[in-house]
Amino acid sequence: MVTPIIEYSELFKRSIGDFTDIVQKEMFVFQDRKGREICLRPEGTASIIRAYIENNLAFLPGVKKIFYFGPMFRAERPQKGRYRQFTQFGTEAIGSDSPLLDAEVIKMNLELFQKMGLNELDVVINSVGCRTCNKDYLIALKKFLHSKKQHLCEDCKIRSEKNPLRVFDCKVPDCRKVYEKAPVIIDFLKDDCHGHFENLKKHLDALDVTYKIDPKLVRGFDYYTKTVFEITSGSLGSQNAILGGGRYDYLVEQMGGKSTPAVGAAAGVERLLLVLEESGQLKDINNELTVYVTLMENIPDPVFLDLVMFLRQKDIKTLSGFSRRSLKAQLNEANNLKADYAVILGEDELKEKSLTIRNMKSSTQEKIKITDWHNPVELMNKLQGG
Ligand code: AMP
Numbered sequence: 001m002v003t004p005i006i007e008y009s010e011l012f013k014r015s016i017g018d019f020t021d022i023v024q025k026e027m028f029v030f031q032d033r034k035g036r037e038i039c040l041r042p043e044g045t046a047s048i049i050r051a052y053i054e055n056n057l058a059f060l061p062g063v064k065k066i067f068y069f070g071p072m073f074r075a076e077r078p079q080k081g082r083y084r085q086f087t088q089f090g091t092e093a094i095g096s097d098s099p100l101l102d103a104e105v106i107k108m109n110l111e112l113f114q115k116m117g118l119n120e121l122d123v124v125i126n127s128v129g130c131r132t133c134n135k136d137y138l139i140a141l142k143k144f145l146h147s148k149k150q151h152l153c154e155d156c157k158i159r160s161e162k163n164p165l166r167v168f169d170c171k172v173p174d175c176r177k178v179y180e181k182a183p184v185i186i187d188f189l190k191d192d193c194h195g196h197f198e199n200l201k202k203h204l205d206a207l208d209v210t211y212k213i214d215p216k217l218v219r220g221f222d223y224y225t226k227t228v229f230e231i232t233s234g235s236l237g238s239q240n241a242i243l244g245g246g247r248y249d250y251l252v253e254q255m256g257g258k259s260t261p262a263v264g265a266a267a268g269v270e271r272l273l274l275v276l277e278e279s280g281q282l283k284d285i286n287n288e289l290t291v292y293v294t295l296m297e298n299i300p301d302p303v304f305l306d307l308v309m310f311l312r313q314k315d316i317k318t319l320s321g322f323s324r325r326s327l328k329a330q331l332n333e334a335n336n337l338k339a340d341y342a343v344i345l346g347e348d349e350l351k352e353k354s355l356t357i358r359n360m361k362s363s364t365q366e367k368i369k370i371t372d373w374h375n376p377v378e379l380m381n382k383l384q385g386g
Helices: 009-015 021-026 045-054 099-115 131-147 154-162 164-169 173-179 191-206 269-278 281-286 301-313 327-336 347-352 377-385
Strands: 006-008 029-031 037-040 064-073 085-094 121-127 211-213 225-233 241-247 262-268 290-293 317-319 341-344 354-359 364-369
Touching: 006 009, 006 045, 009 021, 009 037, 009 045, 045 064, 045 085, 045 262, 085 099, 085 269, 099 121, 099 191, 099 225, 099 241, 099 262, 121 191, 131 154, 131 164, 131 191, 154 164, 164 173, 191 225, 225 262, 241 269, 262 269, 269 281, 290 301, 290 327, 301 317, 327 341, 347 354, 347 364, 354 377, 364 377
Parallel strands: 121 211, 290 317, 290 341
Antiparallel strands: 006 037, 029 037, 064 085, 085 262, 121 225, 225 241, 241 262, 341 354, 354 364
16 A cells, blocks of 8 residues: 655654654654645554545455555664664554464564575564553553652653653663663553463464563554564664564554554564675675677667567566667676676677677677577577576
8 A cells, every 4th residue: 555655743643642752753744835734754554544544445355454665754863774764664454353463464574584584583572451451550650650750861751641651662771771670561461461462472383483572562652552573683783673563453443443453563674674785685686697788780679679678578687788889898888787698689690590698707608599589588598597
């Protein structure tokens, strides 16, 4: 699903929460010509749910599975892996409260990363309970925070009054030290949420997903209920989360839709690229076979274009200078573009119905016969055979 980059700020205040860091400090907020407060979207889920409600997607059958990909914006202090504009791809599954779905979302994303060659990842899970479990927990947490008030930063003093759970998002080292001893929500889960969490663990075990439980993991959004999770990579340093997500069973209702449970996750593309680069996997992506097709004097444009299009249709990365320069100049360019092969179609080749294939690494070349210009299978056989 594609949603707008600009939304009314109100959307995020209502969903992420007024007293979260994202809404209080990190949104790029503007006024439009009519004085309406708009912002660059800081995340994807709120917009997806707005669009889900506005477009009546509840009427589609089954669990609604939606994905998105695009830029997000947060006014944070830029550092490695943390940018003011970054790219997320996210998945949302709307319409079931089953912990099977939480496990499926975690497994699916983990498998995707593993297919990219990333095997050293950690899955971290927790449960933040629901409104009912939260009541007792918030009383205990407020009591704890009150007793530590003199050690807290100014922001946390406000958080502890307005939205105590958000103190765990604080990055101030002194506060973090205090919170090591804070009560944790997992000890306050009532039957339903406790059962949900136990079942999630069972399903993850069945899916062979190894996970750690971090009772302090709360994530920076108010809309989460029950399951929250992250997938992290040790190679990223302090900004170690590649993906974050969780269940948000109240969000659809809170935004004016019919009460509908849902779960989702979002991954940061730039962080993913950093991990892929550090683990040497990016080289493989760039390693696809590259062919440079020369464009020689007196070769009709359609014959040249046919050849280029044929190779592209076979998923071969195909380049050309598109200018009839000397063969030497074109081969130099092929070399600079790091092509594996140059395919040379000159006047002789055209007359003889042949192609010359030059291996750019070994600087050796050979001529092969072609039976059909429109389907030069002999060329494919040669390229794929090495
Ligand atoms: P969140 O939307 O905060 O749950 O973040 C989900 C994922 O988006 C994180 O795990 C990161 O991979 C990525 N991410 C979040 N904020 C940033 C940022 N400022 N710069 C780069 N990536 C980010």
